[in-house]
Amino acid sequence: MDMLIDGGWTGASDGAFDAILNPATNEEIATVPRATGTDVARAVAAAQHGKHAMAAMPAHKRYEILETVARRIEENQTELGRLLCRENGKRIGETTSEVGVAARIFRGYAEEAKRMFGRSVPLHSIPGREKSLAITSRYPLGVIAAIVPFNYPVELWSHKVAGGLAAGNAVITKTPEDCPMAVIEIARYLEEAGLPRGAHQVLTGGRDVGEALVRAEGVDMIAMTGSTAAGKRILEVAAQTLKKVHLELGGNDATIVCGDADIEATADALIAGRFTSGNGQICCAVKRVLVERPIYQKLLDAVAARTVKLRVGDPLDPSTDVGPLINGRGAERVEAQVRQAVADGARLVTGGKRHDNFFEPTILTGVTPGTPAFADETFGPVLPLIPYDRFDEALALANDSPFGLQAAIFTHDLRKVMRAYETLDVGTVVVNHTTAIRVETLPFGGNKGSGNGREGIHDTLHEMSKEKTLLLHEVFGAAV
Incomplete structure (x- = not known):
């Protein structure tokens, strides 16, 4: 597979390439170019033309392009799901579902492209401005660099690319190293739908490609989902050019289980939220479970009974519950974290x-x-259960983290729900459901080390556009 630069599919300028492996078998399934600094510079230069073409494109045309891509994704959902499963390692049911979510995301942004509304602001509340009026409009930022992670590449990329294009920007995608293939395939649909040359480009390769985009003078915004360490590096580098940065980073999501929770339903949710979704490789996965002591053993027994029955194996087999981690490095990292936890007394x-x-x-x-084991994010199928005695203790333990992405509470006590919502320093509090959930129409993102800003069909368009004000001085009153 090739990269897309300035309207053409191409290899790297120096001919270098990387192998893409099936994480379940370590079999090579494709090769992709390893982009160079020259390739990045070409893409950024082409995007300067692409951004003007996109800014001039009427909203109804942007709608048509994104809606066309949504239909193409739906038509090819089965094939795309299989391709994503082979390169990513998530279960075939999950990857096929992820592709379907991507189609909804493209369609949602297509609709919102027609609703980039400004405001009318009367100024009669200001002494001396009684006859004046202000209006605001939203304009594209210019060039968006979308840096995409491996765990949900198609879904997370869809927010960035569809949001960026819907707002009238040019977008340069930096694909995940380990699984770029499904993203590249859908990028073909964008080209075939009639995007202007240079409006969307795809670069493959390693961290150096992402860093070059962050450094580039011609990039106006970085939209990145990834690790907290990578996010800190991006902020450091992007500060040199004062470009806008939107980061969705790691998480160590806590689940608080109160004594009135339904044991069986809660156990099912914990299994889904930690083991059978993304093979445990989700920023908003269930990471720490805080259980009120009177029901602790019952819940532990229920979760353990379900866990030992899970089938680990080929993600293409519909009967598999848990597939491989993305690569050997990821698996070894989880192994080391578990060993350390046991050494620390777990x-x-x-x-x-x-x-x-x-x-x-x-x-x-x-x-x-x-x-x-309590403080750090474990990116794999590992679930710690921790007892607590008082509800305020559980809230304090949940907040005892450098992360603040999502949290969940299992209870039927509305007062506890509202207390948790008020107290927990996170982006979302989920009630009686796993934290491993993301709804594309809701703002998604976190606090503290989990990032900045919010991503979602409505919020992203504001993140990827800028507001301009027109102040009309003394336009009301008798005509001269």
Whole structure:
């Protein structure tokens, strides 16, 4: 597969390429170019022409292009789901569903492209401005660089590329190293739908490609989903050119289970939120479970009974519950974190072993605040359960984290729900459902080390546009 630069599909300027491996088998399934600094510079230069063409394009035309792509995604959902499964390792049901979500996202942004509304602001509340009026309009930022992660590449890219184009920008996509293929395929649909030359481009390669985009003078905004460490580096580099930065970063999401929770329903939610969704590789996955002590053992038993029945294996097999992690490095990192947790006093209830890129679904008890197993994000199928005695203690433990993405509470007590919503320093509080949820029409993002800003069909258009004001002095009154 090739990159897309200035309207043409091409290899790297120096001919270098990277192999794409199936994480379930380590089999090579494709090669993609490894972009150079020259390739990045070409893309940024072409985007200067693309941004003017997009800014001049009427909203109804942007709608038509994005709606056409949404239909193409739906028509090819099965094939795209299979392609994503082979390169990413998530279960085939998940990857096919992710493609369907992407189609909805494209269609949602297509509609919102027609609703980039400004405001009319009467000024009669200001002494001396009684006869004046102001209006505001929204304009494209220019060039958006979309840096996409491996875990939900098609869905997360769709927000960035469809949002950027809907707002009238040019977009340069930097694909995830390990799984760029489904994104590249859908990028073909964008080209075939009639985008202007240079309006959307695709670069493949490593971290150096992303850093070059962040440094580039001709890029106006970075929209990135990834690790907190990468986000800090982007902010540091982007400050040199004062470009806008939107970051959706890591998470260590807490789930608070109160004594009145439905044990069976809660156990099902924890399994889905940590083990069978994304193979545990989700920023908003269930990471820490805080359980009121009287029901702690019952919930632990219920979760353990379900966990030992999970089938780990080929993600293309519909009967598989948990597939591989994205690569060997990711699996080894999770293995090291579990070993450290046990060394710090945690106890293995189930799992704990790595098999190549696969890691067994693992339950830990005896995890204490202050240890890495409590404080750090584990990007894999590892679930610690921690008892608590008082509700305020649970809220404090949930907030005891450098992250603040999402949190969940299982209870039927509305007062506890509202207390949690008021107290927890996170972007979203979920009630009686796993934190591993994202609804494309809602603002998604976090506080603290989990990033800045919010991403969603309505919010992204504001993030990827700028507001301009027109002040009309003394336009009301008798005509001269």
